[in-house]
Amino acid sequence: MxxxxxxxxxxxxxxxxxxxxxxxxxxxxxxxxxxxxxxxxxxxxxxxxxxxxxxxxxxxxxxxxxxxxxxxxxxxxxxxxxxGVASAGRVIIGTVKGDLHDIGKNLVASMLEGAGFEVIDLGTDVAPGKIVTEILERKPNIVALSALLTTTMPFMKSTIEELRKAGVREQVKVMVGGAPVTQQYAEQIGADGYSDNANGAVAIARKLVSG
Amino acid sequence: MPEKPASDLVHIRLHPQGTTLHVPRGTPLQEILFEYGVEFPCGGHGRCKGCRVRILSGDAPWTPGEEEVLSPAELADGWRLACRSRASGDVTLEIRQWEAAILADHSSFEFRPGEGLGIAVDLGTTTLAAQLLDLATGDVLAVRTGLNPQAAYGGDVMSRIQYALSPGGQPRLEKLIRSGIGDLILGLLEAAGRGREIGDVVIVGNTVMHHLFCGIDIAPLAHYPFEPARDGLEIRESGALGWNIPGRPPVRFLPCLGGFVGSDILAGIIASGMHESMELAALIDLGTNGEIVLGNRERMLCASTAAGPAFEGARIRMGMQATTGAISAVEVSDGNFHCRVLGGVPARGICGSGVVDAVAAGLKLGVIQPSGRFAPHVQQWHLATDVTLYQGDIRELQLAKAAIAAATHLLLLRWQAERGDVRHVYLAGAFGNYVDRASAGRIGLLDFPFHIVEPSGNTALLGAKMVLCNSDLTDDFADLRRRIRHVPLAADPLFEDSFVDCMSFPEPGAQNEI
Known part of the structure; x- marks a missing residue:
């Protein structure tokens, strides 16, 4: 053995x-x-x-x-x-529209998988509409958004607004992260969770699915 | 430090610029001239003679070691290495690298005598450098350097873009940079003497600087696909820029290469001559935004990669710029390390080249493990009484060097070449000039044989000067640009894998196996 x-x-x-x-x-x-x-x-x-x-x-x-x-x-x-093993929760993750950076996002995805979450990675440059469609189809517990550029960070806000308009905002928890993102910004745009590192993201995700 | 009596100042007169510098007796010429824009191709180690100066009047004894680089005839003729000399008395000197001949060092550039005066400008995100040239001889008549006044609104290009997108932001940045360069030009004109007419102005800079200077909408550069509306040659009337220059010359901002890779790299290619050689060469600019070109005269690939500011000493706990008091080099001999401090004062911080050296030394001495972690029981490393290297500093360097190494690796892959096929590696920029090549190899930043790596100075300014002396006003370099392809690394799935591969330091005695 x-x-x-x-x-x-x-x-x-x-x-x-x-x-x-x-x-x-x-x-x-x-x-x-x-x-x-x-x-x-x-x-x-x-x-x-x-x-x-x-x-x-x-x-x-x-x-x-x-x-x-x-x-x-x-x-x-x-x-x-x-x-058919049950996961710790289902997470849809992606880098927001206009941004191609995915090393940090991939790291968070891997850490979440390592913690037993089922992770659906939508990749980079993900349009808000795409996230709405995925929420409807896959019924995730969490939507995790990443942005590396100060110039693309505002797309986090517009993504959350888009979820609200489509009436799916209450079906999921939204967590955000990436170099320019801060706790303050996360609260300001109405996200449910924020972490400044990949390990902290796991703790946040565990908290969001249990709460 | 007690104030020195006035009699302890000496006068250094620069010919033919006519400038006189007043400096404390005994100051190394390297420190004086570096601040004045002179470059030290071998990093000031007395290994090349790129910094040589000729003593026209006054006395400057040569120091041991200089005779290994300079011939007896040159020494007798008054030539000295600036990096080995001190300001021991009043002298008048001329600076070899500001004469036309150096332009031809790397390439088949043929100097075409023109008329009147011209100005070459390197518009950097952080610093500005401008030189006034006599187009008839190619000689540099005056040099001015300064900080980019836009820096108050963000240190890197992305934060600059973000500010530009705020209400009134872009016009404000445009005004700042135009008046900043205008001031440098006024300084050059004063040095040249009134009444001289300027025939031509050439500016190079990255794509963001290109847009902000020329007044092109920056919004498309803020997000994917980062496709600028216009990135070609831009010509402006100097009057329209708010510059009152005698002769009212046209002002050319040279075209960009793609993505964030701009005409500073185009100029670098021209300066290196890699576009004219069949041999495979790489041009690497080590900055916050690392830029890499790989190729030969048939085809070239270029890419930019976010290396972060570690090479400039930023995000390093005790990091500082390469100025007085910075540990600039760490050497190892007989199992001990020795720090070199700029200005010969007690160390108060460490600059980029010092960090690279310190980590290379730490790896040699076993203080740092190849994983980047300190050896067991080492918490931090005291390099000097007041300077410590912390674990987080090594991590910052790992991220920065992995970004450069991975980008280099990927370009090699896309070019379908092996590392061993590369014949020349030109290191552009100030950091590239000062970093120790052996240390850069040791940490896996530049995984090339030591002898093919050539510190090449400010290749952007050099290339701009060559364009100034050697091209038509309307030349948009279409033929050259057609041979250069931009590779967007962020979109390349192999980049992340390569980035992670390059994260550790090579095992002792081994090169990175990638």
């Missing part, structure tokens, strides 16, 4: 090759996909988050660990879907 602490350690170290190799081996040995996620990957990402909180890890490590986790999750995800 493959030693699954290796999966935990590989994610912690940000070693994507190792994480994928161990996962592949474990699945070949009929390890339970849910247990791989809940007993090894989520705790590893929680530990990554803890280290980030106490400034032992920084964005570079977060990116590396997230990539390792994502690599492993790609092997597991189809099995989870097959088995």
């Amino acid at each position: 493959v030693d699954l602490t290796q999966l935990h350690d590989a994610i912690l170290r940000g070693d994507a090759k190792k994480a994928v190799a161990v996962t592949r081996e474990a699945l070949a040995e009929n390890a339970s996909p849910t247990e791989l996620v809940s007993k090894h990957m989520i705790p590893a990402m929680d530990e990554v988050g803890r280290r980030f909180e106490c400034q032992e890890y920084f964005v570079p490590e977060l990116l590396l660990s997230a990539r390792a986790m994502k690599g492993a999750l790609e092997l597991i995800r189809p099995l989870l879907v097959e088995q």
Whole structure:
């Protein structure tokens, strides 16, 4: 039997090759996909988050660990879907209209997946109308919006307004983030949650689905 | 510091500019001349003779080491390396790099004697540099530098755009920059003497500066797809810009290359000569917005990447600009490190080149691990009595260097070339001039063999001067621009992967395996 602490350690170290190799081996040995996620990957990402909180890890490590986790999750995800495993919640995430930056957004998406959320990534330059359509079709718990540019940040406001106009604002919680975004701005545009880092976004998302 | 008596000041007269500088006796010439716009291609290490000056009158003894670079005849003729010399007495000197010949160093540029005087301007997001040239000889008659007055409304191009989009913002920024450059030109004219007519003015700058100077609507640059309405050659009457210049010359703002990559990079390409060579070359401008060009005379790719301000010492806890009191270099010998401080005073901060050196030194000494983390039990690193390197500083540098390294990697991939195919790497800009190439290699910022990396100074201004001396007023460089393709990195799915790959520092003795 493959030693699954290796999966935990590989994610912690940000070693994507190792994480994928161990996962592949474990699945070949009929390890339970849910247990791989809940007993090894989520705790590893929680530990990554803890280290980030106490400034032992920084964005570079977060990116590396997230990539390792994502690599492993790609092997597991189809099995989870097959088995109809319940997620921590469904999140629609995207970078707002006019903005192509997605490294931060992808990191948040990975961290959320690492925490057991089902994440639907709409990519970048996402028009408000597209988000409305997705809300109606996919019934997410959370809509997460990202913007890196000061010049595209206002599209967060117009997106939320668009949700309101379409009558779907109350069906979801909206969380926002990105370099120029502040708590104050988040409150001003009527978002439900804000975090200035990817790890904090997980805590916010957990709070939003439980509240 | 006790005030020096007036008798301890010496006079440095610059010929033919006619300027006289009063400086404390013993001040390194490098500090004096750098502030006056002279560049030090090897970073002031006495390895090249790009900063050489000729002592026309007065006495300036040569220092040991200079004879390795300058021939006995040159030394006898009064040539000295500015980076090795001090202001020990009153002298008159001429600055070699302001003479026409240096323009031809890198390229097949042929000087075409013209008439009258011309002005070349590098309109940077942060700094402005302008030179007055004698178009008959190509000599630099006067130099003026200054800060971009728009900087009060945002340090980087995006915040500048944001301000421009606020009510009345764009006209205000336009007015500021036009009068800022107008003032520099007045200074140049004063130095040249009244009554001389100016025949031609050439300005280069990035796309945002192009728009803000020329008065082109900035809104399309605020968001994807970042397609400017107009980014070609712009010609204005100097009078219409509010400039009262004798001769009423036309003012040319050279065309942009695509996205945020502007005519400063076009000028850089011209200055490097990479567009005329069959050899594969890269031009890298290390700034808040890193810009990279890769190619040869057949085709070139260019890209810009947000490296953040770490190279300029910003977002570094004790970071500062490369001025007196900044740790500018950290050297390692026999398991110990030694800091070099600008101005020979106690260190009070660290500038961009110092941060790169410090991290390279930390990796060598095992203080910093390849992951970027300090070694176990190291919390922070005291570089000097009052200067400390913090964990967060290393992280800022990692993000900045990964942005440049990933962009370089991606352009190589898109050009379908290997790293080893690159024959020349031209480093543009002030930081590129001062960063230690070995350290830049050690941290994986420039993963090229040391000997092909050439600090090339202000290539934007150099290229602008070459255009000033060598082209028709209406030349829009269509042929050259047709060979250059802009690669939008943010839209490239491989960029993020490459960015993460480049985040760590190379293991000791290994180059980044990407």
